[in-house]
Amino acid sequence: MASEFLSVAAFLSLFWGLLFSLNFFIKRSNLRTKYERFLAIFGITVALGHVKIFTTSLNRFFARCSKCCPRWQRKWFCVGAIFGLVAMVSSVVILILSLWNTFTIERDKKQQEPHQKLTMVVPGLNLPSSQIVYMVLALLLSAVLHEAGHAVCAIGEGVKLNGFGLFLMLVYPGAFVDLDTESLLNKQPVQQLRIYCAGVWHNFVILAITYMLMTYLPAILSPLYISGQGVMVRNVDPNSPLYSPVSFPVGTVVTDINRCPVTDSVSFWSCIHSVYSEDPNGFCVDLSVIEDTKRPEQMVKYADTTVPVECCSPDNTGDLCFHFDTPTWSMSAEELIFSPPEKRHKNNFRCLNARKVVENPECTDNRDCYLFYGEYSRCLLPSQANQSRLLRVSHSEGDELLYIGDMFVFSYALALGNFVPVLPMLPQTLPDMILNLLNYLSSFSAALALLNAVPCYTLDGQWIFSAMMEFIAIVFKIDPSDKESIKVVVLSFGTLLLVANVCVAFNNSILHLGG
Structure with missing residues (x-):
């Protein structure tokens, strides 16, 4: 990257x-x-x-919105104020856990479990350049709706709105509202809480709505697109060995890999991981077929299969190196089949046509072949010493695709989609574009809600905590100097906590760039 x-x-x-x-x-x-x-x-x-960009042209629009169902709006923003207070506490806990997990991982490098941590999104570094448009749109929508919440609630509480603005910093868009400071500070603490929490509350609502839309998107698009029945190949890397407009064209629907069902992109990667982590199955092949390949260039013998073996010529693109067990001269067929592995020799290799071999019944070792197909067959397995894998890909365009090579080259050479259009005229990429945008919108809305709720100077959290302290001071009659001291301590702690998390996230991004 x-x-x-x-x-x-x-x-x-x-x-x-x-x-x-x-x-x-x-x-x-x-x-x-x-x-x-x-x-x-x-x-x-x-x-x-x-x-x-700063404008006053939207002031009337926000004013009209604030007059729509004022009684329900007050209840709506009261719920938002309660959520904002909960979010403020939750954000501090999440940031503390993020730092704790970071330093725990540093002390214990062997720990491989994923941990929650703050991540800085940097285009071109941990965000592909092809996704920048989604990021900008999602950030802009999240920020606009966040600030719209402040504006509508403020006007409803009688606070003057001076204007609304948008900005672009490098590649990150944002929004802001300019409220009259004097009229805002003259409001009661509860009114201030509703105004300050409105942005965080709206971000949470966006998160909930986008999550529901992502969950039910297949049902919403079901009249036009089919999902859950495979993944559609939207593009193939022209430099990949998979590139073939005839045998594996764009629009092909992959339904399974090595008998592992593929219903969507998640199951696709699950099948890829399963093939990579598990020992491959072999195929029962008649001994006469094996004996026919006993030409010197096709037969290689080594002590074991841990030695790198390439028994096929690079020119034999359709062939694959297989290995199988053979008995010593003193072993009968039954002893070969039922003897422990350490008493058998896995030192025979054959270069065979892969497609013909995979047409035979599958097996895990010679026992399967002997029990079901007789003693004159052997279980041939793809050579484990090879860096490649044998993938049998069932798809919608005819006979299964037989891929011999690096499985990760296979997976990363394909651009896949979860939705298959019912009609050829429908755009193939539209559903995945919608899903991508919803995914980014939910992620950035959650991030804005989390960060703005932190009791930190210059963020919404500063004003949320200040309004809460004003309310508590009135109820419990706290001394003004004690109240201000509490504000300084908590806000300073929240600021340091957020800065520390941002520094760690920035450091991780730099390390990612160096790696």
Whole structure:
């Protein structure tokens, strides 16, 4: 990913450099007056790596929204205030656990279990450049709906809205609202809580809605798209040995791999992992077929199968190296079949046509072949010393595909989709594009809810905690100096906690780049 990150960084540097230079030179040209008037009308501010747009044109829209069902809105935002307080406590616990897990892993490198941790999304580094559009759209929607919650609730509580704005920092979009500070601070602590928690609450609602949409998307699209019956090949890497417009064209639906059912992309990767981790099955082949291949170049003998064996010529693309057990001269067929493995010799290798071999019954060792097909057959297994695997892929375009090679080259050469269009005219990628956008929207909404709920300076959490302390101070008659001391301690702790998590996430991203 390092090269992709450098490409993204170079593009962003060029884009922002050109934009900043253009802004700089226009302001020093004859067009300066008209240009600055244009920027003022649309509330545009341009800086290096940062563009901001501020407008008052949406104030009336937010005002109308605040007048719609005011009684239900008050209940809605009251629930949001309760959620915001719960989210504030939960966010602190999650960030503490994230740090704890990070340092626990550092102390115990052997521990391989996945741990919850804060991750910084960096395009080109841990986010493919092809996914940047989804990230930008999801971040923008999450931020706009977050700030819309603040705006609607504030107007409903009688707070003046000065305007609404959008910004783009490098490649990360965002939104903000400008509320009248004096009228906001004059409100009761409970009213302030409802306003401050509205953004976090709306992010949680977005998360819940997107989760439901992702869950029921197959049913929603069912009249037009089929799902749960395989994965559709949307694209094949032209440099891959799988690339074949005739035998394995785009639009092929893969239904199983080595008799492992494939219903969606999750089961596809599960089957790939299963094939990789388990010993492959063999195939019962008649001895006469094996004897026919006893040409010197096709027969190799080694002490055991741990020695790298390549008994097939590189030119034999349809052949695969197999190994099988043979008896010593003193062993009968029954002794060969039923003797322990250590008394048998796994030192015979044959280069055979893979497709003809896999047409035979499957087996795990010679016992299966002897019991069901007689003593004149042997169980041939793909040579374990090879770095390749034998994959039998059933699909919708005819006979099963026989793939001989690196299984991860196979899996990463394919771009797969979970939805199969009912009609050829329907776009193949549309459902997966929707699913991708929903996935990013849910992830970034959850992240915004988590981070904004942290009692940290400059974030919503600062004002949520301050309003909560004001309410507690009134109820329990806490001394103002004690109240302020508690605020400073908690907010300082929350700020340090968030900064520490961000630093760890940034460090992990740098290490990822170096790796």
